[in-house]
Amino acid sequence: xxxxxxxxxPVALVLATALLGLAVSTALQTYFLDTLVKVAIVxxxxxxxxxxxxxxxxxxxxxxxxxxxxxxLTVPEGQKNAIMPGIAHFLLHTxxxxxxxxxxxxxVGLAFAFAVGLPLMxxxxxxxxxxxxxxxxxxxNVLRYDDRIGPGLNAFSSxxxxxxxxxxxxxxxxxxxxxxxxxxxxxxxxxxxTREDPAAASAAGISIYRQRLLAFAxxxxxxxxxxxxxxxxxxxxxxxxxxxxxxxxxxxLVVGGSGSLLGAVVGALAVGGLDSFLSAxxxxxxxxxxxxxLPTDTSALTVGALMALVLVYRPGGLTGGHELSLALPRFxxxxxG
Amino acid sequence: xxxxxxxxxxxxxxxxxxxLMAVGIGLVFGVLRLVNFAYGQLIMAGAYAIAYASVWGWPxxxxxxxxxxxxxxxxVLLDRLVFRPLRTHSPAVMLVATFAIAFLLQSIxxxxxxxxxxxxxxxxxxxxxxxxxxxxxxxxxxxxxxIAAVCLALLQLLLTRTSVGLQMRxxxxxxxxxxxxxxxxxxxxxxxxxxxxxxxxxxxxMLTARNPQVTPIFALDDTIIVLAGVVxxxxxxxxxxxxxxxxxxxASGILGGGLPTNQSQYLPTxxxxxxxxxxxxxxxxxxxxxxxxxxx
Amino acid sequence: xxxxxxxxxxxRYGAVDAVRGLSLEVRPGEIVGLIGPNGAGKSSxxxxxxxxxxxxxxxxxxxxxxxxxxxxxDVARAGIALVxxxxxxxxxxxxxxxxxxxxAARRTPGGIESVLDFFPVVAEFRHRPAGALSGGQQQQLxxxxxxVAEPDVLLLDEPSLGLAPRLVDVVFDALAAIRERxxxxxxxxxxxxxxxxxxDRTHVLSNxxxxxxxxxxxxxxxxxxxxxxxx
Numbered sequence: 001x002x003x004x005x006x007x008x009x010p011v012a013l014v015l016a017t018a019l020l021g022l023a024v025s026t027a028l029q030t031y032f033l034d035t036l037v038k039v040a041i042v043x044x045x046x047x048x049x050x051x052x053x054x055x056x057x058x059x060x061x062x063x064x065x066x067x068x069x070x071x072x073l074t075v076p077e078g079q080k081n082a083i084m085p086g087i088a089h090f091l092l093h094t095x096x097x098x099x100x101x102x103x104x105x106x107x108v109g110l111a112f113a114f115a116v117g118l119p120l121m122x123x124x125x126x127x128x129x130x131x132x133x134x135x136x137x138x139x140x141n142v143l144r145y146d147d148r149i150g151p152g153l154n155a156f157s158s159x160x161x162x163x164x165x166x167x168x169x170x171x172x173x174x175x176x177x178x179x180x181x182x183x184x185x186x187x188x189x190x191x192x193x194t195r196e197d198p199a200a201a202s203a204a205g206i207s208i209y210r211q212r213l214l215a216f217a218x219x220x221x222x223x224x225x226x227x228x229x230x231x232x233x234x235x236x237x238x239x240x241x242x243x244x245x246x247x248x249x250x251x252x253l254v255v256g257g258s259g260s261l262l263g264a265v266v267g268a269l270a271v272g273g274l275d276s277f278l279s280a281x282x283x284x285x286x287x288x289x290x291x292x293x294l295p296t297d298t299s300a301l302t303v304g305a306l307m308a309l310v311l312v313y314r315p316g317g318l319t320g321g322h323e324l325s326l327a328l329p330r331f332x333x334x335x336x337g
Numbered sequence: 338x339x340x341x342x343x344x345x346x347x348x349x350x351x352x353x354x355x356x357l358m359a360v361g362i363g364l365v366f367g368v369l370r371l372v373n374f375a376y377g378q379l380i381m382a383g384a385y386a387i388a389y390a391s392v393w394g395w396p397x398x399x400x401x402x403x404x405x406x407x408x409x410x411x412x413v414l415l416d417r418l419v420f421r422p423l424r425t426h427s428p429a430v431m432l433v434a435t436f437a438i439a440f441l442l443q444s445i446x447x448x449x450x451x452x453x454x455x456x457x458x459x460x461x462x463x464x465x466x467x468x469x470x471x472x473x474x475x476x477x478x479x480x481x482x483x484i485a486a487v488c489l490a491l492l493q494l495l496l497t498r499t500s501v502g503l504q505m506r507x508x509x510x511x512x513x514x515x516x517x518x519x520x521x522x523x524x525x526x527x528x529x530x531x532x533x534x535x536x537x538x539x540x541x542x543m544l545t546a547r548n549p550q551v552t553p554i555f556a557l558d559d560t561i562i563v564l565a566g567v568v569x570x571x572x573x574x575x576x577x578x579x580x581x582x583x584x585x586x587x588a589s590g591i592l593g594g595g596l597p598t599n600q601s602q603y604l605p606t607x608x609x610x611x612x613x614x615x616x617x618x619x620x621x622x623x624x625x626x627x628x629x630x631x632x633x
Numbered sequence: 634x635x636x637x638x639x640x641x642x643x644x645r646y647g648a649v650d651a652v653r654g655l656s657l658e659v660r661p662g663e664i665v666g667l668i669g670p671n672g673a674g675k676s677s678x679x680x681x682x683x684x685x686x687x688x689x690x691x692x693x694x695x696x697x698x699x700x701x702x703x704x705x706x707d708v709a710r711a712g713i714a715l716v717x718x719x720x721x722x723x724x725x726x727x728x729x730x731x732x733x734x735x736x737a738a739r740r741t742p743g744g745i746e747s748v749l750d751f752f753p754v755v756a757e758f759r760h761r762p763a764g765a766l767s768g769g770q771q772q773q774l775x776x777x778x779x780x781v782a783e784p785d786v787l788l789l790d791e792p793s794l795g796l797a798p799r800l801v802d803v804v805f806d807a808l809a810a811i812r813e814r815x816x817x818x819x820x821x822x823x824x825x826x827x828x829x830x831x832x833d834r835t836h837v838l839s840n841x842x843x844x845x846x847x848x849x850x851x852x853x854x855x856x857x858x859x860x861x862x863x864x
Contacts, residue, residue, distance in 0.1 A: 055429040057436075119617050126372060126428040130568055131616045134609035137561065141605040247440045250433060297447035304441030311434045312422045500733065507723055507734050514721040517683055519709035519738025519782060 006323045007180045010265040014039060014176060017269060018169035029165065030234075031280065035272030036168035037229050039265055041245075042252045043175040044222035046264035048215045049253065051188055053195035054124050057246055058116065058132030061139035062220045064241040065112055066105035066227020068143060071156035074101045074232070079158045086147035098162045102171070102228040109224015110217050117216035121209050136246065143238045155237040163233040171229040175222045179261055182218055191215050244300075248275065251307040257317025266319055271306070275299045340595045346478040348590025352583040353485025354543050358563045359570065359582025360492060361536035364529045366572045367509030369420060370428045374435040376537060377560030378442035379415075381553065383408040383541025385450060388457035388551040397459040404545075405538040411442075412534030416527065424526075446553035454552035463546040477546040488539060489579060492532070496575060501528050509574075562589060562605070565612045636661050636696060636817035637682070637713070637786045643690035644677045644841075651677035653841040654691065659786065659817040664808060666828040666835030667821045670862060674841040675821040676718060679788045682819075683715050684708045695786065709738035714779035718790035720771050722778070724764025728755060731763050731774055735781030748777040751810070769800035776807060786817045793824055805831055825858050837861040 014036070021032030045059050073096045075083055080092050096104065120131050143150060150156075163171075182188045191211040194201040198208060230236055248271070256267015277285075278299030281292045310317060362376050383404040390400030419438060423431050463480060466473035496502035501524070507515045508525045516522055544556055563582055570581020585608065593601050637659045644652040652674040659665045667675050680686035682693055684705045693700045700708055709715075714735075723731050732745040732755070749756035752773045758766060763774060772792055779787055789808070793801045805827060812818055822828040829835045830852035837845040845861045 055432065120613070123616060126370075126432060127616045129429055129432050130372070130564070131613045134565070134613045134616075137609040138606045141603060141609075145599075145602045244440075247436065251437065254433060254437075295448050296452070297444040300440060300444035301448060304437050304444055307437040308419065308434060308441060311430060311437065312419060315426065315430065500736065503726075503730055503733055504737060507726065507730075510723050510725060511721065513685070513705075514717060514723075515734065516705040517685070517709060517715050517717060517721075518734050518778070519706050520734065521706045521737075522704070 006262075007177070009323070010176050010180075010262050011173060013265050013269060014169060014172050018165050021165045021169075028280075031272075031276035033163060033165065033168045033233055035269060035276060036165075036172045037163070037226055037233060038249060038252065038272050039172040039268040040175040040226035040229060041223060041249050042256075042264045042268040043172070043179050043261065044219045044226055045249055045253050046258065046261060047179045047182060047219035047222060048212075050258045050260070050264060051183060051191045051195065051215050052212050054212065055129040056132040056216075057129060057250075058135035059219065059223050060241055060246045060249065061136045062109040062113055062223035063227040063230065063245070064139055064143055064238060066109050066224035067156065067231040067236055067238075067241060068150055068227075069108040069224065070101040070105040070228035071159050071231040071236075072150055073104060074098065074160055075156070075158050076160075083154065083157055084147065084151045086152075087150070088148045091149065098160060098167075098232065101232075102225060105228030106221045106225040109227065110221035113220020113223070114213070114217040117213045117220075121212040121216060136242070140238065140242050150238070153237065153239065155235040156231050157235040159231050159235065161232060161234065163229050167232070168229060171225060175225065176261065176265065178218065178222060179264075182215070183261060187211060187214055248303060251303050253317075254307055255310050255317055257319035257322075259316060260319055260323045262323050263317050263319035267317060270318065271303060274306075275303055278302055340591060342472045343474055343478075344591065344594035346474045346482070347594060348587045350478040350481040350485070350543075350547075351590040352585075352587035353482050354540050355559070355563050355566060355586030355589075356579045356583035357485055357488055357536045358540050358560065359567045359578045360489070360575055361533040361540070362563065362567050363570075363572055363575055363578030364505065365533045366567075367575070368505060368512065368526050368529045369424065369431070371420060371423075371431040371435065372428070372564070372572070373533075374432065374560075374564075375415065375439040375442060376533075376563075377556040378439050378446075379408050379411055379534065379537040380541040380544060380556040380560070381446060381551070382411055382442065383538050384457065384545045384551040384555045385446065385455065387460065387542065387545045388455040388549070389450075391457045391459040392455060395459070400457070400459055401542055404541055405535070408538040408541060409531065409534045412530050412537070413527075416530040420526070420530070443553050443557075450553070452553065454550050454555075457545045457549040457551055460542075460546040460549055464549075477543065480546070481543040484539065484543065488536070492575070495532075501525070505529055506575075562586075562608060565608050568612050569615050634660060635694075637819060638694040639678070639682070639691065640694070641691035642678065642681060642688065642693065644674065644681045644686050645689045646677075646687065650841055651686070652681065655838070655841070655843055656691075657836055657843070659819050661785070661817050662812055662815045663834075664812050664818040664820055664832040666832035667819065667838055668823070668825045668828055668835055668861075669838035669844070672840075673838040675838055676790055677841075678838075679715060679790050679819070679821060682708065682713060682788060706738075709782065710740070712738075712740065712782075712785040714738065714782050714784035714787050716775045716779045716787070716789040716792055718794070720775040722763045722766075722771050722774055724762065726763055727760055728763050728766070728774060729759040731778050732759075732781050735778040738782040738784070741783065743783070745781050747783075748780045751780070752777045752807070769796050769803065772796060772800070772804060773807070776804070776811075780811070780816075784816065786819065787811060788819050788821075790821050791823060792820075793822065793827075801827070825862070826852055826855075829858065 017032060017036060021029050041063055048056055072091055073094060077095055080087055116135055123131055144153060190206045194206055194208045194211060202208060252267040252271040253264055255271050257263030278294060281294040282296055282298055284291065284293040362373055365371055365373055386404040386407040387400040390403050415438065419434060423434055463477040464475055467476050467479065496506055504515065504520045504525050505528060508520060545551060562585055566581040566585030567578045571577035589604060592604055635658050639655055639657050642652055642655045655678060657665065667678065669675055677686050681688050684703045688701055695711055695713060700711065754770050755774050755777045766774060792804050796804065808818060808820065808831065820828060820832060829847050830849055835847045836843050837847065851857050
């Protein structure tokens with residue numbers, strides 16, 4: 001029973017968001033789609049950061065590779081030369097459908113995260129933070145300038161816009177379910193044990209390195225999938241898959257609470273909602289007859305401030321690291337402890 | 338690859354500026370175990386101070402003074418509002434926090450000054466060339482080499498010859514024992530934050546003279562590169578951190594000026610490739626001696 | 634007159650009670666020993682005095698003024714110096730720089746010269762990196778560094794740990810000389826017999842509580858010492 005509830009809460013939140021997205025105007029729906037994709041990214045982040053307690057600035061590079069994979073494989077053949085003038089020959093003539101592009105995006109994310117994780121998962125703390133930041137820099141640098149493999153600084157336009165509400169919601173749900181299954185598995189529990197007490201976990205025979213590598217690869221696959229969803233949503237350019245997206249997704253995880261899956265989803269939805277509202281207000285919105293027109297970047301300012309406040313005053317995030325559960329608190333028996 | 342005298346002078350001056358930034362980041366890391374991602378935004382704020390002073394028609398010295406005021410005030414504010422409350426948290430949490438602060442400051446800049454940027458025209462004369470024995474070299478290149486050398490010499494004196502400098506070095510090695518000996522935590526941290534702020538202000542001046550177009554992402558790329566350099570050098574030791582910063586600035590300058598764009602644009606890849614390699618092989622950095630118990 | 638007084642001191646780490654209601658006094662020119670098995674709460678007591686262990690009850694007084702809740706640097710500046718376990722010298726700094734760090738807590742103006750003739754070895758190597766000294770020399774440096782501050786109270790956490798017998802003699806002789814100067818010394822040790830012989834009083838600590846107090850006359854009473862440990 002407890003398990004079902006734990007999974008049901010994040011699933012219900014994602015479904016509710018999707019249903020709400022169906023009810024609103026097309027213009028507003030864009031924000032819902034964007035937020036659902038961000039849920040997928042933040043859940044991917046959570047699988048590694050939340051369960052291992054190790055920081056990663058590199059996940060957006062997995063998203064970028066997902067974007068690249070799904071994008072380069074689905075731009076219609078006739079338009080590839082126009083969008084990507086320098087593209088290598090074998091990429092010019094390889095095309096797949098929507099579903100396959102998403103699967104391959106996830107596969108590339110998985111493979112790359114695994115390859116990167118092989119050496120990097122030996123690091124932790126600050127060293128892990130900076131090394132994964134290096135991965136982000138390198139992937140961004142290569143995708144940005146190497147026009148043999150993609151559009152370089154141009155946007156991935158002409159990619160079929162298949163990420164509607166349902167595709168976005170299903171993608172986010174897949175991430176949530178995979179994250180939950182992983183977290184409940186033997187491996188997930190072992191990794192969480194290494195987070196709580198690395199020394200004790202090692203002593204109990206758990207390989208911290210292997211468990212972290214597994215989580216890194218799983219979260220890389222989910223991040224790649226999220227990237228696939230993203231490129232099918234709107235023409236996206238490589239520079240929007242860099243520091244800004246790293247910041248907003250980390251902010252979502254931190255604000256929601258990096259200790260639980262529910263926290264990741266709540267954070268993504270709450271910050272996503274706030275960010276969407278403020279971004280909309282930057283272009284001017286009417287609420288209850290009020291006209292609200294905020295200056296550019298109000299939303300980044302608000303999210304940055306919110307994230308800093310949460311880090312300083314409520315390091316557990318909104319959910320405090322707890323999953324929603326129906327289990328009653330256990331009472332201590334007399335003589336216990 | 339051809340390297341002109343101008344390129345060499347530029348590379349040396351960039352190395353000097355990056356060395357100062359590296360010490361600024363390294364000093365604070367030493368006492369707080371905090372990698373300040375927002376260091377570039379401190380410099381950006383200083384650059385805006387110079388640019389706006391120039392827009393208001395202030396003389397250049399007043400603009401520079403304002404730059405120092407703004408950067409130092411911001412440094413102290415960050416220390417009080419963010420660094421101190423987070424002092425007992427893990428380095429990773431503090432890293433994420435400064436990442437957030439960096440974005441906060443950047444968006445404040447966008448809100449207040451717009452995306453397009455402001456020109457600091459009062460420093461324009463520094464971009465004029467000097468004729469040295471038939472070779473033309475921009476004044477700012479010479480000026481920044483001299484300023485950087487003087488600052489580094491002064492810092493070296495401060496760290497080795499004064500008691501607060503000695504206490505800072507000791508705190509960087511073993512804060513707990515230093516406190517037990519009577520070293521005041523707040524004084525040492527405050528001192529490091531202040532010096533780090535001074536160096537940010539000086540770097541802001543020199544970077545603005547090199548590139549008078551001040552935007553909200555001013556010094557962002559520089560800071561990321563310097564961060565790499567500091568890690569390569571060794572975070573908690575001032576001299577290796579300086580060497581790391583200088584080397585990376587000098588290399589960027591030479592390669593950026595000497596290589597064709599289609600090669601030099603991959604500089605970050607090689608740089609961060611090297612950073613990752615160093616982190617894997619020696620988590621404390623290239624130039625630092627091994628055997629330190631404090632891992633990154 | 635009392636230099637350092639603990640009154641019902643209680644230290645707790647999470648759910649673990651490290652010190653449970655310890656009371657003791659050290660007067661100027663007196664060495665008080667604190668012995669007991671590992672985990673008895675000896676180091677926790679010293680750390681509590683220095684303000685770096687969580688004190689949940691009791692009182693710590695220096696010359697009558699309360700020190701409870703003060704930061705380590707303030708405790709040091711009030712006149713208490715610690716020679717920490719494992720010496721904790723700064724290996725990359727020179728011997729002289731290590732000594733100059735000790736000046737941070739000194740209340741009167743002055744330099745490091747006063748301790749140099751006290752520890753000739755330290756004076757001899759003053760310009761070497763401290764990490765290049767031998768273990769015994771490092772221990773002398775750690776004590777010298779504490780004395781530079783001219784403290785009223787000197788706390789030592791197992792200063793003889795890992796030293797050859799000849800060097801233990803050097804350290805214990807130094808402690809006797811420090812006592813002559815009128816400093817109040819609280820000595821945590823594992824070498825029970827030697828500590829009991831040197832100290833004016835030695836408290837045996839077990840499980841965070843004071844079990845027994847021994848005087849120098851008990852030093853040769855092996856049975857009493859053994860009983861104190863295994864009671």
